[in-house]
Amino acid sequence: MPPGPREVSDLELSAAAEAVLRARLPSIAELTVAAIIVEVPSYTGALSGKMGANIEKAVRLALGRFLDLASRTKGDDPSIPMGPAVDGARDLGRGEARSGRSMEALLAAYRVGARVSWRELAAAALEGGLDAAALAQFAELVFAYIDELSAASVAGHADELATTGRVRQRHLERLSHALLTGAPADAVLAAAERADWPPPRTLTAVLVPVDQLRKALTPLDARTLQPAEDVPGLEDEVGALLVPDAPRSTLLRALRRTDAIVGPTRDWLQVRTSYDRALRAWRLGLAGDTDEHLAELVVRADEGALEDLRARVLAPIRALRPTTAEKLTDTLRSWLLHHGRREDIAADLFVHAQTVRYRMGQLRELYGDKLDDPRTVLELTLALAARG
Structure with a gap:
């Protein structure tokens, strides 16, 4: 089992550093929560209502207990600072499971929170006079502490899903099945109500x-x-x-x-x-x-019908040698797409305009007046539109 924050560091903050950090705690908590709201889409809108208050409370508690831990002196009971913060993190995980947020969203929030809070805590610690060696210890303590809180939240999330969350998940799965199997509307609405899922x-x-x-x-x-x-x-x-x-x-x-x-x-x-x-x-x-x-999607809705159409309308070309058939097929497709504009066809095929004229002469010999027939043009367009 990896060591917790109480075992990884012997850091002792000076009174000046502690004073600066405690003064900055409210703004650090506010910046951390704001970053989570912006960077983790699942939390969009969470600043309003009960969830926003819960998140801010959890962050403030975590940061306050962290400073209690960081400013303790040797010989202090190390269990006192951590207990409430770990309990709060576990409760936060349970609440996130009840709200329907995934474990991935919760861990993403912790990653963002760790980055922002460390940036702000480090700036405040430097202002309070921490030297480079002490700052390294401070960093070690910060991330060990956040790891412990993250693990507690994950455990709380899992515990909740193992009870009420698991039951709700089964209801959500049944709702999904009803939606995708064409169940009657009243049955789907009843499934949504059982799953506590607002449509x-x-x-x-x-x-x-x-x-x-x-x-x-x-x-x-x-x-x-x-x-x-x-x-x-x-x-x-x-x-x-x-x-x-x-x-x-x-x-x-x-x-x-x-x-x-x-x-x-x-x-x-x-x-x-x-x-x-x-x-x-x-x-x-x-x-x-x-x-x-x-x-x-429209052209390939019936692959068998499309292949039959290709075989019929392209039969005059497919009777030729493969290399000639390929060139004429490409030319015919470009002629259809560019509405017969010779210069555009030449640019599309990377050939001279006279080459286009020569090939179209060959196609006229094969198809005759059918190339002027709207029905034939439609069938050729469909046959060549999704050509592999």
Whole structure:
């Protein structure tokens, strides 16, 4: 078991350093909480209401007890300063579990809090006259102390989930299952009530590799649902998330470092349609925003029909030698996309405009007047739009 803060340092603060640090405690606590609110999205809005008061109280208590610990003299009972702070950290962890915030969000808050509080404490300690050697001991004590509080909060979080939290999690999983299997609206509403989950206006389905789920969950709303099992159509290596009331740009930015595919945003009771589209996109090997892949999703909705269409409308070209067929196929696709503008086609294919003219002559020989027929043009466009 690693040593706690009482064992790692023999630091004794001078009266001057202690005075400066105690005077700075309120502002350090305020800066620490503000940084957590800004940098950990799950805590956005937490400064208002009961949760904000709980967070500030926990930070003030932790910093005050830290100074009690740092300013003790040799021979003092080392157990007195730590007890209330550890109990407070454990209670904070329990409260975070009850609020629905994940362990990842809690640990992210501790990382931000450790960085900001150390920066401010170090500045105050230097102002109070601490020399370099004492500052190193001070740093060791700060981080050992925060490690102990973090461990206590994690234990409290786990204890809460092991009791009431675990029951609620089962209800949340049943709610997710009801949403994704098309259960009647009254059944879904009853499941949401049992899970103590206030329905949002919208939900967005997100699919992400299971080894990236933690990374994906950390910046998301604490109300995000995570279907655990019996998800229709989902493979073992893929996890699903149902994200409430997320502005699309914010959600995409939060997931930019993952391989997630994001379905359309829907009324929360219609999230199954978002999930179905995300699942189709995943199976096609797409990533990112499904709104950016609508054309490909439409064209490839029936792969068998698409292959039959390609075989029929491209039959005149496929009868040629492979190299010639490839060049003419590329030229035909560019001709369709650029509405026959020869210079644009030449630039797209990196060939001379006369080459484009020659190839289009070949295509006219193969297709004749059909290249002027709107139905044929539509079929060729569809056949070539999602060409692999």
